[in-house]
Amino acid sequence: MSSLADQVVDRALADRHQAYASEVRQLIDAAYRVTAETGHLDPPVRKILAEAGLSNPTFYRHFRSKDELLLVMLDEGRARLVDYLAHRTAAVEGTDEAAADERVAEWVRGVLAQVRDGDAARRTRPFVVDVERLHARFPEQQAASEQQIVAQLADVLGTRRAWAETVYALVFAELARHLRADRQPSDRDIENVVSFVLGGIGAPRIR
Numbered sequence: 267m268s269s270l271a272d273q274v275v276d277r278a279l280a281d282r283h284q285a286y287a288s289e290v291r292q293l294i295d296a297a298y299r300v301t302a303e304t305g306h307l308d309p310p311v312r313k314i315l316a317e318a319g320l321s322n323p324t325f326y327r328h329f330r331s332k333d334e335l336l337l338v339m340l341d342e343g344r345a346r347l348v349d350y351l352a353h354r355t356a357a358v359e360g361t362d363e364a365a366a367d368e369r370v371a372e373w374v375r376g377v378l379a380q381v382r383d384g385d386a387a388r389r390t391r392p393f394v395v396d397v398e399r400l401h402a403r404f405p406e407q408q409a410a411s412e413q414q415i416v417a418q419l420a421d422v423l424g425t426r427r428a429w430a431e432t433v434y435a436l437v438f439a440e441l442a443r444h445l446r447a448d449r450q451p452s453d454r455d456i457e458n459v460v461s462f463v464l465g466g467i468g469a470p471r472i473r
Contacts, residue, residue, distance in 0.1 A: 290328050292318045294342065297335055302388035307336060307396045337407055340400065343393060344411045348418055351376045355422050366424055370433075370467070371460045373422050377437050378456050381444045391445045394438070429467045436463065 296318035300309040311332055315325060329335045354376040355369045380386045393400065400408045412434070420430035440459055444451050451459075 286328065289320060289324055292320060293325060293328065293335065294338060296320075297339055298389055301339070301392050302385075305388075305392055305395075307392045307399060308332075333403065337404060340393060340404070340407065340411055343389070344414055347377075347380070348414055351415075351418060367464055369422050370464060373419060374433075374437050374460050374463055375456055377441055378444075378451055378459065381441060382450050387445060387450075390441075394442045394445050397442070423467065426467045433463055433467065 293314065297309065297314045300313050300317050301307065304313075311322070311325060314332075314335075315322060329338075351373055354372040358365055358369045358372055360368075380390045397408075416430050416434050419434055420427040423430055423433070437459065440451075
């Protein structure tokens with residue numbers, strides 16, 4: 267059983283944790299807004315602070331550098347996408363081949379949906395368009411982040427999981443193409459990609 271003194275300390279730490287968590291959230295959200303507005307992955311810290319309404323000491327209390335903030339944004343963005351894709355694919359019922367194909371189709375549609383939502387497109391564009399820069403600056407973290415999505419896709423593909431990296435590369439290249447052009451794909455554009463993917467993973471492999 268904790269003493270009254272311990273309880274006072276715990277309460278103070280809990281209050282501080284809540285305050286710090288709020289500041290971190292403000293900085294991350296502000297960085298997303300500034301990045302979306304500028305379309306670049308290198309927003310000045312002063313712009314982020316102005317958007318968040320926080321001070322320079324506050325920023326460096328939580329982040330060692332702007333790069334660390336970008337890594338947090340990257341990790342959070344990938345996690346959100348993985349959750350979103352998991353929700354879409356889990357909504358498909360059934361265990362037969364048609365259901366398996368539909369889950370793959372929903373994964374493809376879910377990725378390309380990022381460019382059809384204005385807010386999502388603005389938030390996603392800098393990270394997709396500047397992906398080579400992310401690989402150069404944060405090779406290990408970027409590889410681990412991408413592997414999260416590839417692993418999820420492999421689970422969706424099931425017995426066809428050997429195609430996961432190929433399908434990932436194809437669909438994200440399509441996403442990047444539309445984001446660079448600042449153009450939303452039509453329903454037909456998306457279904458063409460779906461058909462291409464399903465046709466590819468169903469074809470005999472060349473040995």
